[in-house]
Amino acid sequence: MSLPRTPVGELAGRAGTAVRVCGWVAEVAGDEPDCRFRLRDRSGSVEVRTPAPPPGLGCEAAVDVRGWVRTGGDAAGALAVVADEVRVVGPVLDPLPVGPGSTLDERLDWRFLDLRRPANVLAFAVQTTAERAMRAYWAEHGFVELHSPKLRPNPNRSGRELFPVPYFDRQAYLVQSPQFYKQMAMAAGFERIFEVGPVFRAFPGIDNRHDTEFTSVDVELSWIDSHHDLMAFEEQWLRHVVVAVAAEHGDDIARTFGVDVVVPDLPFPRIPLDEARAVVDKAEPDLVQPPGDLDAAGEAALGRHVAETLGHEFVFVTEYPESTRGFYHMHVDDSDPRLRDFDLLWKGMEITTGAQREHRYDRLIAQARVDGVPLEPIRYYLDCFRFGCPPHGGFGLGLTRFLMSLLGRDDVREVTYLPRTRDRLSP
Numbered sequence: 001m002s003l004p005r006t007p008v009g010e011l012a013g014r015a016g017t018a019v020r021v022c023g024w025v026a027e028v029a030g031d032e033p034d035c036r037f038r039l040r041d042r043s044g045s046v047e048v049r050t051p052a053p054p055p056g057l058g059c060e061a062a063v064d065v066r067g068w069v070r071t072g073g074d075a076a077g078a079l080a081v082v083a084d085e086v087r088v089v090g091p092v093l094d095p096l097p098v099g100p101g102s103t104l105d106e107r108l109d110w111r112f113l114d115l116r117r118p119a120n121v122l123a124f125a126v127q128t129t130a131e132r133a134m135r136a137y138w139a140e141h142g143f144v145e146l147h148s149p150k151l152r153p154n155p156n157r158s159g160r161e162l163f164p165v166p167y168f169d170r171q172a173y174l175v176q177s178p179q180f181y182k183q184m185a186m187a188a189g190f191e192r193i194f195e196v197g198p199v200f201r202a203f204p205g206i207d208n209r210h211d212t213e214f215t216s217v218d219v220e221l222s223w224i225d226s227h228h229d230l231m232a233f234e235e236q237w238l239r240h241v242v243v244a245v246a247a248e249h250g251d252d253i254a255r256t257f258g259v260d261v262v263v264p265d266l267p268f269p270r271i272p273l274d275e276a277r278a279v280v281d282k283a284e285p286d287l288v289q290p291p292g293d294l295d296a297a298g299e300a301a302l303g304r305h306v307a308e309t310l311g312h313e314f315v316f317v318t319e320y321p322e323s324t325r326g327f328y329h330m331h332v333d334d335s336d337p338r339l340r341d342f343d344l345l346w347k348g349m350e351i352t353t354g355a356q357r358e359h360r361y362d363r364l365i366a367q368a369r370v371d372g373v374p375l376e377p378i379r380y381y382l383d384c385f386r387f388g389c390p391p392h393g394g395f396g397l398g399l400t401r402f403l404m405s406l407l408g409r410d411d412v413r414e415v416t417y418l419p420r421t422r423d424r425l426s427p
Contacts, residue, residue: 003018003019003020003066004020005020005021005022006019006020006021007021007041007042007043007044008021008023008039008040008041008043008044008045008046009041009043009044010043011046011069011079011081012079014069014079015069015070015071015079016068016069016070017068017069018066018067018068019066019067019068019069019081020064020065020066021039021041021046021048021065021067021081022039022041022062022063022064022065022089023039023040023041023045023062023063024039024040024041024060024061024062024063024116025037025038025039025040025057025058025059025060025061025063026038026039026040026045026059027059028053028057028058028059031053032051032052032053033051033052034049034051035049035050035051035052035053035057036048036049036050037050037053037057039063039065039081040116040118042121045118046078046079046080046081047078047079047080047081048065048067048080048081048083048086049080049081049082049083050067050082050083050086053086054086054087054088055088056088056091056092057086057088058091058092059092059096060092060096060113060116061088061090061091061092062088062089062090062091063086063087063088063089063090064086064087064089065081065083065085065086065087066083066084066085067081067082067083067084067085068081068082068084069081070082096113097109097110097113098110098113098114104411104413104414108413108419108424109427111417111418111427112427115417118256119256119257120414122249122252122253122256123403123407123409123414123415124417125249126245126248126249126253126403126406126407127399127403127415129244129245129248129249130241130244130245130402130403130406131196131399132244133240133241133243133244133245134194134196134217134237134241135194136240136244137237137240137241138192138194138219138237141192142191142192143192143193143194143219144185144190144191144192144193144194145193145194145195146178146181146182146185146190146193146194146195147195147197148175148178148181148182148195148197149175149181150174150175150197150198150199150200151165151167151172151173151174151175152172152173152174152175152180153170153172153173153377154173154377154378155173156176160202161176161201161202161203161204162174162176162202163200163202163212174200175199175200176199176200176201177199177216177218177396178195178197178199178216178218178396179326179328179396180378180381182195182218182220182394183220183328183357183381183384183392184381184384185220186220186222186357186359186384186389186390186392187384187385187387187388187389190222191221191222191223191390192220192221192222193219193220194217194218194219194220195216195217195218196215196216196217196218196399197215197216197218198213198214198215198216199213199214199215199216200212200213201214203421203422204422205422206421206422206423207296208410208411208412208413209296209349209401209404209412210412210421211400211412211413211416211419211420211421212420212421212422213420214398214399214400214412214416215398215399215400216396216397216398216399217396217397217398217399217402218394218395218396218397219233219234219237219394219395219396219397220392220393220394221233221392221393221394222390222391222392223390223391223392224356224391224392224393225391226340226356227318227340227341227342227354227355227356227393229393230342230354230355230356230393230394230395231267231268231270231316231318231342231344231354232267234344234352234354234395235264235266235267235268235314236266238264238314239263239264239266242261242262242263242264242406243263245261245406246261246263249261253406253407257407257408257409258408259406259407259408261406262313264312264313264314265312268312268314268315268316268344269306269310269312269314269315269316270315270316270318270342271302271306271315271316271317271318272317272318272319272338273292273293273294273317273318273319273320273321273338274319276294276298276302276317277289277294277298279301279302279305280294280298280301280302280305283301283304283305284297284301287301291323292320292321292323292324293320293324294317296349299317299343299345299348299349299350300348300349301348302315302317302345302348303315303345303346303347303348303349304348306345307347313346313347314344314345314346315344315345316342316343316344316345317342317343317344317345318341318342319332319338319339319340319341319342320338320339320341320343321337321338321339322337322338322339322367323337325339325341325355326371327358327364327367327368327370327371327373328357328358328364328367329341329355329356329357329358330355330356330357330358330359330393331358334363339355340355340356340393341353341354341355341356342354342355342395344395344397346402346405346406347405347408349401349404349405350401351397351398351401351402351405352395352396352397352398353395353396354393354394354395354396355393355394355395356391356392356393357392357393357394359385359389359390359391359392360385361382361385361386361389364382364385365382368382400412400415400416403415
């Protein structure tokens, strides 16, 4: 009878038993009659001892080992596997193209090798736990999951950062956001929806925070009174997610990344944009901010201020001017140019943008005209507000930015499975 495989992480308590372990060779020491190597799989690593190393045994070779679990491994209290048989089932045929001294770009060229590193295995385990916790919270609160189209028939107003694609006898565009489709679900009476899916933005630059394709986590709710309802929902939802990650992976994250997963207190701080800009101007007067907004340096400065003065990693920046946002945002009131919207910063980086939407048809038409948006190409969207649409709003969270903040990574590409940027379309 074939011996079933045991993950390395499940060897505890198995001393004296026969096991089969499979994985990659991390390092090799010694030779006959005392060869030792570390075997690494997704769950951990263990020392393997064999008197006769097989041909092809080398770093990153895939091996299948049968042997006995013994105490007295290469660290105090550690276990080892004393092998009866070591089979090299996947030999390494060429010198490894990447190693500890490789740059991020070099590692991304050989991403499947880079992903074997325990830090990357942990990053995607954390992502899985986070998404599972998100979905659990949504299920508990009566949300419906959508999968909206990723092709749209018309460009946005500016025509910027769009990927045009041929679509039979006409032009289509990859979606930058499921915004309109989320709102259509509110008009359809779904009341509470979420979507986790890809979005596409032809971002022309190269920096540490932007991909051209990334995973957006989108939420939309009906029957809200203001953007404050959205912020209250998001902070409770995020706290639930952080609690789940801390419980499952907190020790591993601290050991691997040197980051403590801090469960945030509720409510998160809220600062109107005008006040936030004043804080940045006072704290770091050399930073010149764009009109009606905060740039990345300004967000980082505000994050430091909130951490130092309020002891919080999160902060909502609220009430941006209409000139910086879409025509579909609702104003604080009909005569106020400020909007019922927000960005959420985590450790000084924007991870979420949200707002209450304008659901009144006449007001929406007027705002579109002021904003110079042609009405006919978005008639299918505008029609959603002609037949009884409830007050609603929502937000979109960038999943990889969430992970970047959570794990203290410096580049979003480090927490993206296969990054896409202006200069990278493969692997």
